[in-house]
Amino acid sequence: MLDKISVSIGVSIASAGQLITAFSLANALATPFVILAIARFDANNHRSEENGKE
16 A cells, blocks of 8 residues: 555655654644644633523
């Protein structure tokens, strides 16, 4: 599968592996912060609805 990815984006197999690794690490590190941001946004949205504001 990695060889197909490397051919489709025009890089070496090693570079494709590094790109996939970087993507995976970025997702692993960013996911907790995104979850917190969504939870805060959702909580703020519910509070404004309870107060009769939109």
